[in-house]
Amino acid sequence: MNRLRALLVLIQAGYLNKVRTYRFLIVLGLTIIAGYVFVPAPTANYVTLGWGSSTTFYRGTYDSAWIGAMVALLTSSFLSLTGFYVVNDSVRRDEETRVGQIIATTPLSNSVYTLGNTLSNFMVLSTMNAIIFLTSIGMQLVRGEDLTINLWAMIAPFVGLVLPLMFLVSAVAVMFETRPRLKGGAGNVAYVFIWMFSLPILSESIDLFGINAILSSMSAAGLARYPELAHNSFILGYGWGFPVGRALATFTWQGIQWTSQLLQTRLLLVGAATGISLLSSVGFSRFDPAREGRKAHEAPLDILDVKEADIPPVIQSMQVQLRPLHDKESHFLFRSMLLAECRLILGESRDLPFLGMYGSSVAGALIIMGLFLPLEQARGMMLPLAWLLPVLIWSKLGTREVRYRTDQLVFSSAKALQRQLPAVWMAGVLLALVTGGGVAVNMALKGEWPGVIAWGVGALFIPSLALCLGIWTGSSKSFEFIYSLLWYIGPINQVEALDFMGAVPESVKAGIWQYYLFISLALIILAFIGRRWQIQRG
């Protein structure tokens, strides 16, 4: 009984902690907007679910069954990625607020703690799911193709398809937080890639989103009405560029057939989530820093053994005299500030997962390979890799002062905005110039000057984006998420418009870098405005 009560209290506290934040309200707002755009108007130039040719678009009538299933499918993909970042700070919050140390001294078991956090995460994501569901009802009425609300047909996909997946995301978030190597920035970046790579595999093998089951029944209903539908391409997600005057062909779909196989898959997800949640409790450090691999591995015994008693009492020697500073010794030097920021960056990198000495060796190897490999491989492969490695360093730009509570020390210094912030940004730019330097020299030696310019703009863009997001969101998470997505879709998948570093020759030719130069300037201005506000808000 006590255990159950502890679990309920944990769920409630975790839930309230998250929903009473601006971040939750912002994501909720975005979720409502998403619910709106998931159900496009017949005249919109984009579609989200159906079959289309250049002249005709086929889809189900906007009734409860179709809208419910369509929005649920899109919500699954949307929230399975973004939802992770909404909820993955339960354990971290307990750690940072030191509440964790109090929790650690209570009889609460690790398994109840991790399960409680999983369930509170699940409650948060379920709340968002419920809001989208309500938006869907509104959208059926707004679109007005069928005004009869069939509550079961509408709600079933949300309950049966989305919720089990949200439970899995909640459990994975807690698991990431309890593994020293995956918590924080490393986990934020890793999740994007896990999501992108495992999505197609899991969709195919276990029908993770329930897409296959639903689509085959939708397809059957469509084909029965329009046999030519077999020759049209299927669209799920955002399909843009549809002519406004295209013909629309609709058919009625009866809703999801809840086969035993479909139900089994959903139950499998719930079971997997429960298992992951309980597994998270195994090896959980229980807020004991000495139990985290990093400290035990890296810190020599004498550091772990530092106690107040080891260090003689403060200010022991009366002979120590503080020599006064003369006026000429007090004048600001930008290079000193820049050097100090670079030291701070390097100091931090010692402790970051995948960085430190191994990271520096890899960065060095990437610089050398970027210098000597053929141009195509150097900029198409080495440059993106060289500029992925420091992502956890860039992501701290603009967030350190608040995160480490040094803001009062820094912001009460003279001209912090004009002196410290440019140095922070410049340190980030220098990091990009050094890590991507091999490729730049390679391009310069081969006379590929447009590529060098695009590379230079990339070196400005990355720290500008990091600094702006860091200052405005107060967290490194937003940059880690957005940059990883951008990096994967742009330079790696060669989507020209998103190639911010000049990794794709076509994007360099098209002068995409000019847009990123402009965006970089805008981001820098926004960063300055944000920091000014931080300093002046009182």
Added chain:
Amino acid sequence: MLLKLQIEDVSKSYKGSDFYALHEVTLDVGPGILGLLGPNGAGKSTLMRIIATITKPTRGTIKWNGVDTAKEPDKIRSVLGYLPQDFGVYPNLNADEFLRYMAAIKGVEPRAAKERIEDLLAFVNLLEARKRPLGDYSGGMKQRIGIAQALINDPKILIVDEPTVGLDTEGRVRFRHLLAELATDRVVILSTHIVSDIEATANDIAIIDRGRLLVRLPPEELLLSVQGKVWDWVIPSAGLADAKQRHLISSVVPHGDGLHTRVVAETSPADDARPSSSPTLEEAYLYRISSHRRVGDG
């Protein structure tokens, strides 16, 4: 060099609240130590943050050498040393690196900074631990790094908020000596709720409670003001609970003839109570706070 801080009618309330963390506080501060004394939540830290230009006052002005700090904050920031009550450090930097960072921010020339850091690390006795990451420091050691960073630019105005938290007795004594030495040609404002931190060193003591400045006097005048309001009273052990309910008792010492108590009150608590010949600063402080609260609570 002119060193003058003028705090004029400063009030601070927070958005959406009628509660005033500070209410019409006026103080003129020159070289020497001003001790800000008050219970937790009295508004001391708010006043310190406003002077340090971290927080803006809702009303009123603060002038450093005649310049409004809200309009030209850099005038005071360039000569300020500030130790907040609640501050953090970069856990992956060591003491050397952190102080070099703060020196760069405060515009201390690198060579001068190097010497200054040597002095300060020796002074706060962290030379041996200078290469260890700050994340591994104990609370007291972090506090010492805080003290060192506040002094890194040889400030003309030093604001220290509860600086002795986490320090041992010897450390507190030494720190008081340092402040006394620095205060000969600097403005030092020290906030604390521990009376002994300031009684020997402060030139003036300002008592703050519930956001209001109650009194600002030199320690000796503060002591005089409580003369005849502290009483020595011997009571039986069984009467202590009742006496505590009815009077403000500053100390209790058990003796063979009963409990020797000291009562802070306008009038004698009992016929057998005798006026004390040596009131303490702590009793003067208790007297001011209790009088203010009695009036405030009506």
